[in-house]
Amino acid sequence: MIFKRNALLAVLATGTLALTACGGSDEPAAEGGLNLVSEGNLTVCSDIPFPPFEFEENGEYTGFDIDLMREIATGMDLELVVQDVGFDGLQSGATIAAGQCDIGASAMTITEERQANLAFSDPYYDSLQSLLVPADSDVTGIDDLAGKSVGVQQGTTGETYTRENVPADTEVVAFPSDAEMYAAVQAGNVDALLQDLPVNLGHTEDGAFTIAEKYETDEKYGFAMAKEGSEELVAAVNEQLTAIRDSGKYQEIYDTYFTE
Ligand code: ARG
Numbered sequence: 001m002i003f004k005r006n007a008l009l010a011v012l013a014t015g016t017l018a019l020t021a022c023g024g025s026d027e028p029a030a031e032g033g034l035n036l037v038s039e040g041n042l043t044v045c046s047d048i049p050f051p052p053f054e055f056e057e058n059g060e061y062t063g064f065d066i067d068l069m070r071e072i073a074t075g076m077d078l079e080l081v082v083q084d085v086g087f088d089g090l091q092s093g094a095t096i097a098a099g100q101c102d103i104g105a106s107a108m109t110i111t112e113e114r115q116a117n118l119a120f121s122d123p124y125y126d127s128l129q130s131l132l133v134p135a136d137s138d139v140t141g142i143d144d145l146a147g148k149s150v151g152v153q154q155g156t157t158g159e160t161y162t163r164e165n166v167p168a169d170t171e172v173v174a175f176p177s178d179a180e181m182y183a184a185v186q187a188g189n190v191d192a193l194l195q196d197l198p199v200n201l202g203h204t205e206d207g208a209f210t211i212a213e214k215y216e217t218d219e220k221y222g223f224a225m226a227k228e229g230s231e232e233l234v235a236a237v238n239e240q241l242t243a244i245r246d247s248g249k250y251q252e253i254y255d256t257y258f259t260e
Pocket of ligand 1: 043109110157
């Protein structure tokens with residue numbers, strides 16, 4: 001495995017488990033009320049790559065979100081279909097409102113702003129922000145970015161945090177995806193990246209980059225569904241999430257991506 005294992009994340013996930021262990025026990029929804037965009041399928045939109053949550057391996061989409069979605073689809077007697085989409089349209093609600101997919105599984109933080117346009121499942125992962133810099137950088141924290149540039153992903157909570165917290169003369173460069181951010185810092189086009197910690201940790205694997213600072217933003221990821229008409233789907237997804245936690249499958253998938 002190429003991803004950093006992190007004891008802190010394990011602790012955070014345990015907290016999530018405790019929080020949601022007493023979730024609802026609604027009866028399974030009939031498929032008719034689920035209002036699926038394609039019958040028999042759970043059509044999932046995700047901005048890929050965002051490892052270890054969603055990435056491509058041997059020509060197939062995989063990762064923490066994708067594996068959870070596969071379990072949820074199976075539990076609902078549906079076939080999983082994954083579509084790679086841009087994150088900004090997904091988080092704004094536009095992609096789902098356009099009927100492109102039933103659900104967004106994209107390491108998406110539940111925010112009040114997004115809840116105006118999307119319905120969210122129960123939280124399934126706790127996360128935080130971080131600043132990634134080249135290993136030989138003299139930047140040790142966000143204040144050192146004065147007069148420098150930082151890459152962010154457009155439409156993300158990392159972008160919002162960055163714009164609210166960098167010095168006035170920092171250049172904030174927004175990229176459509178994490179892959180482009182990473183390429184930019186590797187090429188030396190930006191001095192740092194501000195992104196969700198688990199994803200930035202992956203970028204430290206080869207030793208060329210390091211985490212300069214972490215930000216306890218208290219974020220929780222949720223699966224995103226249509227604001228209107230998704231009541232049964234939300235209930236069914238939450239029911240599956242609870243079942244997956246109870247059966248130990250959540251922990252098994254978690255351990256695949258986050259523990260030794
Ligand atoms: N958690 C952050 C947010 O919700 C970043 C998510 C980006 N996800 C992705 N698959 N690109 O804004």
